[in-house]
Amino acid sequence: MSNLNELVGVLKAAGESTRLRLLALLADGDHSVKDLTEILDQSQPRVSRHLKLLADAGLIERHAEGAWAYYRLTPSGQGADLARWLTSRVDPTDPERLRDRARQAEARSAQQALAANYFAQVADSWDLLKTLHVPEAAVEAAVLEAVGERKIELLLDLGTGTGRMLEVLAPAYERGIGIDSSREMLAVARARLVEAGLAHAQVRLGDMAALDSTLGPADVIVVHQVLHYFDDPGRMLAQAKGLLKPGGQVLIVDFAPHTLEFLRTNHAHRRLGLSDEQMSGWANSAGMDVQSVRLFPSDTNDQGLTVCLWSLVDRNKTEN
Template identity: 35%
Template sequence: MNTVPPEDMFRVLGDAMRLRTLMLLRSLELTVGELAQVLGQSQPRMSQHVKALQEAGLVRRRKEGTAVFLRLGPPARVQPIFALLDAWAETGGETPLFAADRARLKAIRADRAAEAQRFFERNAWRWDELRRLHVPDSEVDRVIDAALGRRPLGRLLDIGTGTGRMLEQLAARATAALGVDRSPEMLRFARARLAERGITAELAQADMYALPMEDGAFDTVILHQVLHYAHHPEAVIAEAARVLARGGTMVVADMASHDRDDFRRRFAHARLGFTDQAVLDWLTALGLEARVVGHLPGELTISVWAAERRPARISAVA
């Protein structure tokens, strides 16, 4: 981390546009163009503000394909600033501009979500076919089985269940199985599929960022080809970890990092895959014991990661 004297740090933050930029990036990774749109700036002017914030270590760039996303700098650098701003807001000192920026940011979130939703609605009927373009289902199933072992799965949650294929594969090993998805069209296909095959499982509409379940409610949690649709994948993993019981297992299967930038347009992907290090870091930061299970090369490589939450310790009786 570069060391910037406090006086230089406050000089950088003395521009209201830079403070507003930090507050926006606190909620969502954004491109320079999106920041310019929300803040009513030209892209060249916005780039100057971003450069100053980057030199102060407050903002970092993340390149993905041809796109460059901006995110906050290290927590040790930015959290004291947010703590100060939050304390100021509690005394009634928050600038109205922050609230107005958040409202405009909602429009960008809505645009992104609507684009993905339109894709799901158009392609729900051939969803499984699209997923098989990368690696055959049987190969992915084999590695997921290896990650889970042969133990009973207990209470099973499939986040982003799509057409219910994971429930079809795993529900028989669970004491109860639930699949959730944001798309009503996907859930309609999942219900028909599971009913046709005689699979006993529940389905419900839910947001992967805010699951309507209690902490520790599930023994097994699956995230299969879900994260690349998330603009905040670490937040999705954190929510999945929240509902994972002690002694439980989470399995994440998704694309390895790639450079197929056309997938954003063709398939509404928000992220171009993930490195092992990124996923393992997110999982271990949540107190889980994480590992790489395997990589399956195809048109794109599919990676499988697993994590366990340690069982509660049993105190010895004296």
């Protein structure tokens, strides 16, 4: 329990309109300082000052990624309890809250449009680009090994890109569906699946930020080199969990934390890698546990990227 002065300090930190708006926005998911300044239409120093007060009070957490910083609600403890209690009582029809939500949606749409434009430009050479930085053969073998002898009636590949994971895992599933928001990527994927003779696999156009709940339930969900394109990977993981069968498995391939800012500026990355701590927190919030982690250091030393393979499982449910 907090002493009286500590509790008063926390309440003072939350008891201001802009800071309460920030808490409500962060209850919707992670945001960068840049996003929050645009949504609130306030200066960066002003927003940063409010965020520091909230962080000092233990209501939110800051995670630095290169030149950017991301904020989220504190995941556990008294600060988390109070933040969620407060945000749950914000009137969703309040005019200021409605404006913030509308600007939040605009910001996310703009980010997705940037990524979609990038994918449209690189669709034909996407697989080649990946091999410049990633020990792809080793990662693909590890993904296939991770599913093991599991019976896979339905596999979902979220952010399928050129459909490579559908090809790699083809022997392991009865039916595979790849989802992507880039028509150009899907055109490449369809051609590749036909060429490979994979009649039990298909790809579909879908909004990666708002996945169709009728896609599941799946035995295995693959999220391969996708989460770093999202400001809030936790929201995507929560959606993936909703598409998972009891006892199912989510396989995530992505970069470990790094400092290569050019991937953000030139290649539409939003997050400079994902840490084990972040993954555990996002998995926990979605009701899953990290079962295992494997690391694959880059085979191009000048790039210095490490790829991680996380296997997540549903915490509360088991297979029949």
